[in-house]
Amino acid sequence: MRGRIGVSMKYSWERPADDKSSAGTASVRARLAAIGLSRLVLFLDFDGTIVPIGARPEDVRISEVMTEALDKLGRRLPIAVVSGRPVNDLRRVMGLKHIHYVGLHGFSYATPGKRPSWLAPRPPRRMVRKWKKALEAVAEKVRGAWVEDKGIAVALHDRQVATGNRRRLRRQALDALQVWVREKQIRLLRGKRIMEALPPIDWDKGTAVMQLLQKPWARSRVPVYFGDDITDLPALRRIARSGLAIQVGSIPDAPKTCLRLANSNAVEKVLCDMVKRLDGPAFRDC
Numbered sequence: 001m002r003g004r005i006g007v008s009m010k011y012s013w014e015r016p017a018d019d020k021s022s023a024g025t026a027s028v029r030a031r032l033a034a035i036g037l038s039r040l041v042l043f044l045d046f047d048g049t050i051v052p053i054g055a056r057p058e059d060v061r062i063s064e065v066m067t068e069a070l071d072k073l074g075r076r077l078p079i080a081v082v083s084g085r086p087v088n089d090l091r092r093v094m095g096l097k098h099i100h101y102v103g104l105h106g107f108s109y110a111t112p113g114k115r116p117s118w119l120a121p122r123p124p125r126r127m128v129r130k131w132k133k134a135l136e137a138v139a140e141k142v143r144g145a146w147v148e149d150k151g152i153a154v155a156l157h158d159r160q161v162a163t164g165n166r167r168r169l170r171r172q173a174l175d176a177l178q179v180w181v182r183e184k185q186i187r188l189l190r191g192k193r194i195m196e197a198l199p200p201i202d203w204d205k206g207t208a209v210m211q212l213l214q215k216p217w218a219r220s221r222v223p224v225y226f227g228d229d230i231t232d233l234p235a236l237r238r239i240a241r242s243g244l245a246i247q248v249g250s251i252p253d254a255p256k257t258c259l260r261l262a263n264s265n266a267v268e269k270v271l272c273d274m275v276k277r278l279d280g281p282a283f284r285d286c
């Protein structure tokens with residue numbers, strides 16, 4: 001599956017907004033309105049889509065406008081946030097009760113008000129400790145690199161690593177994990193300024209979204225997916241066939257039928273527009 005390891009996988013980089021951003025926003029608004037807002041089910045990635053990507057995950061703050069828009073929409077439409085973060089982390093950062101949370105690239109899921117459960121078979125924790133130890137040994141020799149233990153996955157972050165040292169860090173990390181790569185006991189997933197080691201289970205955001213679309217709250221609705229990274233491609237490809245796939249920024253190899261928004265600010269504008277259309281002039285502060 002594309003977006004998974006190997007060593008030769010393409011990398012997804014942030015790109016600045018371009019002059020097509022207004023046209024992109026208008027086009028997305030028009031397509032959403034044409035479907036009918038009350039018929040939609042929304043899936044949104046978090047980092048880079050709902051919020052700009054921060055230096056560290058804990059530095060990220062969701063804007064008041066975005067929070068209000070999602071809160072209001074979440075009372076009218078089913079919304080699921082689909083992220084690589086753990087569900088409890090998403091809940092803590094977002095603080096919204098009326099939306100569904102999908103964490104750990106689709107492995108974990110929580111319906112509003114309920115504790116997280118597993119969408120996929122629960123992966124073993126045993127190997128994760130070994131991957132963590134191997135990656136920490138690499139990270140401690142490269143200034144700015146750090147390792148995040150996500151429970152069933154381990155992430156190596158390089159956003160604070162000098163540009164000239166990132167390639168060396170990635171190469172050393174791949175070397176350190178090579179024994180598991182060779183034995184197909186690990187899956188490596190690369191996103192923006194992050195490389196993650198996951199269990200070798202064929203499961204991703206796309207699989208998770210398709211499973212959620214069988215649930216009563218989503219089954220008869222038209223799916224819309226917003227995502228900014230290579231890790232969103234499985235979901236964007238699947239949703240492009242039956243609903244509206246929207247890439248935020250530019251993702252290599254995104255489906256040609258994907259619409260495009262420039263950045264998370266444009267996502268915010270689109271969501272605010274949906275609030276206004278659904279609820280009329282009462283929410284003009286959005």
Ligand SMILES: [Mg+2]
Pocket residue numbers: 045046047048049227228229
């Ligand atoms: Mg993202």
